[in-house]
Amino acid sequence: MMLLTILSLVFMTNDTINHNQNNQNNNNMKFELIKLPYATDALAPVISQKTIEFHYGKHLQTYVNNLNNLIQGTQFENAALETIVTESEGGLFNNAGQVLNHNLYFTQFSPNGGGQPTGKLATAINEVFGSFDNFQKEFETAGVGLFGSGWVWLAADHAGKLSIVKEPNAGNPVTKGLTPLLGFDVWEHSYYLDYQNRRADHLKELWKIVDWNVVGGRLK
Numbered sequence: 001m002m003l004l005t006i007l008s009l010v011f012m013t014n015d016t017i018n019h020n021q022n023n024q025n026n027n028n029m030k031f032e033l034i035k036l037p038y039a040t041d042a043l044a045p046v047i048s049q050k051t052i053e054f055h056y057g058k059h060l061q062t063y064v065n066n067l068n069n070l071i072q073g074t075q076f077e078n079a080a081l082e083t084i085v086t087e088s089e090g091g092l093f094n095n096a097g098q099v100l101n102h103n104l105y106f107t108q109f110s111p112n113g114g115g116q117p118t119g120k121l122a123t124a125i126n127e128v129f130g131s132f133d134n135f136q137k138e139f140e141t142a143g144v145g146l147f148g149s150g151w152v153w154l155a156a157d158h159a160g161k162l163s164i165v166k167e168p169n170a171g172n173p174v175t176k177g178l179t180p181l182l183g184f185d186v187w188e189h190s191y192y193l194d195y196q197n198r199r200a201d202h203l204k205e206l207w208k209i210v211d212w213n214v215v216g217g218r219l220k
């Protein structure tokens with residue numbers, strides 16, 4: 001009986017230590033990989049399961065890990081993601097920017113997406129671009145014309161006026177005081193497994209999975 005009591009005390013202590021260590025680790029991991037709002041194969045054939053597994057599971061996870069490592073011991077240790085993106089530079093900016101960019105990217109799609117925006121966003125698009133068709137053309141042209149790696153964004157200013165913003169590498173319109181609404185990733189890692197060099201074809205296909213409720217909800 002005595003032995004059992006001692007053993008259970010030992011196990012309890014070990015459990016408590018492990019539990020505390022896990023909490024400690026969780027506290028240190030400030031930023032976590034976002035959860036996808038769909039299954040990894042749900043966006044196929046526009047984006048294949050394989051591309052999601054690499055793009056989300058490997059590339060985004062690496063940006064998250066790098067960000068968590070790079071903020072340690074800096075003024076950004078407890079900062080919000082958008083604050084880090086707007087105020088940091090160098091490697092920290094690149095990784096924070098890519099976490100923000102991909103969080104917006106992966107949550108703006110749905111297997112039930114496509115069609116056209118409605119309400120305030122539709123009105124705002126028509127005001128600036130004349131029509132949804134024309135907006136799509138200009139957005140695709142901007143994405144195709146972006147040299148190298150980067151992002152094409154639909155962004156809104158404080159008055160709700162829209163513009164198309166081309167950003168190189170990890171750029172995000174928040175650094176210009178704008179709100180990002182929709183972002184197409186034109187890094188080759190986002191499309192090369194499925195479309196190889198055909199970036200224009202990939203961008204054209206993406207419209208089929210855009211969740212306009214999510215994108216419209218970003219317009220304040």
Ligand SMILES: [Fe+2]
Pocket residue numbers: 055059102185187189190
């Ligand atoms: Fe990407």
